[in-house]
Amino acid sequence: MTIQFFGAARTVTGSKHLIxxxxxxxxxxxxxxxxxxxxxxxxxxxxxDPSQVDYMVLSHxxxxxxxxxxxxxxxxFSGPIYTTSSTIDLCEIMLMDSARIQERxxxxxxxxxxRRGQAELEALYDVDDVQKALDxxxxxxxxxxxxxxEEAMGLLTDAGHLLGSASVSLTIRExxxxxxxxxxxxxxxxxxxxPDDKILRSPEPFPQADYIICESTxxxxxxxxxxxxxxxxxxxxxxxxxxxxxxxxxPAFAVDRTQELIYALDQLSSEGxxxxxxxxxxxxxxxxxxxxxxSHEEDFNPEILAYINKDxxxxxxxxxxxxxxxMESKAINDSREPCIIIAPSGMAEAGRIKHHxxxxxxxxxxxxxxxxxxxxxxxxxxxKRGDKEVTIFGDxxxxxxxxxxxxSFSAHGDYYEMLEFLSCQxxxxxxxxxxxxxxxxxxxxxxxKLQAAGFKHVEIPDMxxxxxx
Numbered sequence: 001m002t003i004q005f006f007g008a009a010r011t012v013t014g015s016k017h018l019i020x021x022x023x024x025x026x027x028x029x030x031x032x033x034x035x036x037x038x039x040x041x042x043x044x045x046x047x048x049d050p051s052q053v054d055y056m057v058l059s060h061x062x063x064x065x066x067x068x069x070x071x072x073x074x075x076x077f078s079g080p081i082y083t084t085s086s087t088i089d090l091c092e093i094m095l096m097d098s099a100r101i102q103e104r105x106x107x108x109x110x111x112x113x114x115r116r117g118q119a120e121l122e123a124l125y126d127v128d129d130v131q132k133a134l135d136x137x138x139x140x141x142x143x144x145x146x147x148x149x150e151e152a153m154g155l156l157t158d159a160g161h162l163l164g165s166a167s168v169s170l171t172i173r174e175x176x177x178x179x180x181x182x183x184x185x186x187x188x189x190x191x192x193x194x195p196d197d198k199i200l201r202s203p204e205p206f207p208q209a210d211y212i213i214c215e216s217t218x219x220x221x222x223x224x225x226x227x228x229x230x231x232x233x234x235x236x237x238x239x240x241x242x243x244x245x246x247x248x249x250x251p252a253f254a255v256d257r258t259q260e261l262i263y264a265l266d267q268l269s270s271e272g273x274x275x276x277x278x279x280x281x282x283x284x285x286x287x288x289x290x291x292x293x294x295s296h297e298e299d300f301n302p303e304i305l306a307y308i309n310k311d312x313x314x315x316x317x318x319x320x321x322x323x324x325x326x327m328e329s330k331a332i333n334d335s336r337e338p339c340i341i342i343a344p345s346g347m348a349e350a351g352r353i354k355h356h357x358x359x360x361x362x363x364x365x366x367x368x369x370x371x372x373x374x375x376x377x378x379x380x381x382x383x384k385r386g387d388k389e390v391t392i393f394g395d396x397x398x399x400x401x402x403x404x405x406x407x408s409f410s411a412h413g414d415y416y417e418m419l420e421f422l423s424c425q426x427x428x429x430x431x432x433x434x435x436x437x438x439x440x441x442x443x444x445x446x447x448x449k450l451q452a453a454g455f456k457h458v459e460i461p462d463m464x465x466x467x468x469x
Contacts, residue, residue, distance in 0.1 A: 001172055001184065003213075004466040006047045007032055008437040011463075012217055012375050013039070013064040015437060017188065018048055021151045022174045028056045029168060029188050029213070033067025033098070033124075035349055036377030043068060043124055047464055051076025055148050058083035058137075059190030060165035061090035061255065063345075067098055070125035070133045078136070082146060082154060085139040086164025086296045090255055090289065095130045097254075097285040099123075101350045112394055142166065142204075160193030160203035161411050162256050163292070163299050167192075169207050184469060188213045191437065192413040192421050194223075198260050199293075199314075201301045203413070205424035210431050211469055212455075214422070216438030217373055217412040219446020229408045230264050234273060236369060236404055241277050241338035246365030248339070249401075251353045251380055253346035254286040257372050257409055259293050261342055262315045263304065269317035276319060280332055282343040282352050284324040290315050333359045346371070347378035354379065358392045366401035371409035376439065415449050427454030434467070435460045 001021045007014030007030075014034035019027040034042040050072045058081055059065055069081070069091075083091075102123055110120040140146050145155050151173050156166035168188040176182040187209035195202040240248045252258045258281065268274040281287060294315065297305065308314050323329055329352050332341060343353040357379070360366040374380030382390045383403050389396055413421060433455050435443045440460065447458045461467065 001174060002466055002468050003186075003434075004048070004464065005434070005436060005461040006464060007034065008064075009461050009463040009465065010438075010440040010443065012373070012437050012439065014042060014068075015059070015065045016046075016068070017213060017436070018053070019170070019172075019186070021172060023151050025055070025149050025151055026053045027148060027152060027170070028053050030059055030065040030190075031056065031069045031072050032065040033063050035064055035347060036375045036381075038377070040121060043071070046072070046075070049076070053077050053079060055079045056081040057148070057154055057168050057170075058087060059159065059168060059188065060162045061087045061094050062162060062191070062253065063094060063098055065190070066091055066095060068124070070095060070099065070129035073133045073136065074125050074129045081133070081137045082140050082148065083137060084142065084156060084164040084166055086292070086299055087166070088134070088137045088139055089292045089296070090163060091137065092134055093285050093288040093292065094254070095133065096127055099125060099127045099130050105350065108393060155207065157204045157206045158201055158299075159190045160195070160197055160200050161191040162193070163200065163296055165190060165193065167203070167206055169209065185210045186213070186469070187211070189215050189421075191215050191217070191411070192418050193411060194413050194417055195420070197301065197411070198263055199256065199300055199304050201299065203421050208425060208429055210429070212422075212425070212430055212433045213436055214418070214433055215412070216435045216443045216446045218410070218414045218442070219418070219435070219438055219449070220442040221414055222416055223407050223410060223414045229406070230268055232406060232408070233264055234268055236367060237275060237340065240365070240367040240402075241340065242275050244365045245338050246363065246367065247341060247360055248367050248369060249353070249356050249360060250340070250342045250369045250371060251346055251348040251357070252342050252344060252371055253411075254283055254344040255289040255293070256411060257346055258283075258286045258342055258344065259290055259315060260409060261371065262290070262320070265320070265340075266311070266314055266317045267307075270311060274317075277338055277340065279320045279340040280323050280342065281321070282323040282329050282332060282341055282356070286342070286344060287322045287324055290322070329355075332356070346380065347374040348380040348383065349378045354392055358397065360401060361390070361392070361397050362400045364400050364402070367404055368401050369404045369406060371406050373410060373412055415446055419449065419453055422453070427456070430455055432457045432459055
């Protein structure tokens with residue numbers, strides 16, 4: 001069989017890996033949207049024929065892993081998509097939101113393109129394509145083997161990265177040169193979560209693999225220890241909103257990161273330590289995602305379940321406002337009162353968060369708190385990097401707001417945590433580890449650490465590179 005890397009190859013977005021068996025069946029692992037600057041062409045063209053793909057296995061619902069599924073369907077894919085039930089519920093709200101955001105953003109982009117004499121871009125997909133994609137999704141439980149086709153079996157294990165996130169183990173049965181049948185075991189990590197997530201369970205061990213496709217987002221670093229995450233968050237709230245009378249703006253992924261922030265603020269409120277000020281969750285998707293989270297407590301860890309049993313609700317406290325209406329969102333921008341605003345996306349690349357940042361980034365009283373990974377090419381990446389000037393909706397803005405970073409909220413394991421995740425494997429039995437979902441300089445360092453741990457053959461595939469297994 002072969003595997004070809006059509007996304008997340010020497011970059012962190014656009015996860016997309018195509019397996020072709022010796023019998024000609026094509027199995028696609030993820031179908032993510034490329035996010036960041038100058039990604040239009042990458043999202044328009046797949047590099048393969050969607051109508052020839054037979055099956056898909058989806059690791060989790062983040063847009064950089066799911067965001068092009070509706071376009072795949074629009075261009076001819078009609079096979080089953082295997083994933084967890086939690087992921088299906090999240091995809092329903094996240095992909096619909098993605099379609100609506102693209103429609104709105106495309107209008108602005110095409111207005112600028114027309115002024116420059118450039119051809120207008122077409123929408124990647126619409127809500128009808130999203131619904132067709134959702135209709136193809138098939139729920140699979142963790143630890144329950146499922147048949148993909150005659151040549152392939154699948155198994156999902158908890159990746160601990162997002163509600164419903166899964167790592168994928170594939171067993172491919174193929175004829176060898178002698179006419180016999182040979183089994184090959186391929187493992188796709190998806191995104192590897194952290195063992196101390198405040199809401200989700202820890203990443204699980206997985207069966208021995210011959211080949212591993214492994215993420216590498218933080219392959220070069222250890223997350224800083226956060227002795228008291230809530231105290232750090234409270235200090236930022238106190239300094240921004242109480243002392244400076246400013247707004248605390250937090251770009252956060254609508255699922256898990258937003259709920260983890262709400263949970264931390266809920267605890268501070270229950271402890272009587274949170275100042276009395278409005279907290280806005282400004283996103284219809286985040287509102288819906290919180291409801292989905294509440295309906296899938298089977299994915300929660302024991303600690304938050306104990307808190308819910310005692311407190312009654314981990315996602316609701318006085319002065320917390322869930323905002324769906326666009327006019328209410330605009331009213332927050334017009335208001336000068338100190339407040340906390342949490343809105344997606346985590347990379348600050350789309351949605352209402354861009355408007356909040358645009359309207360407040362030149363105010364010294366503002367704090368923008370980054371709580372997760374942001375691609376270097378994204379607005380969030382520019383803010384984390386310390387750029388003094390950024391582009392938002394085509395216009396340049398001076399960064400006069402204070403930028404704070406809290407990596408304790410990161411959903412990606414660091415290199416130490418990823419090594420711990422891989423410790424269930426006998427490195428001598430792993431023929432090759434392929435590194436994906438990471439910037440190249442970080443992958444080089446991660447490769448060295450894996451080799452030091454006994455994984456002798458580690459490759460960093462380039463975009464569209466094809467490998468025979």
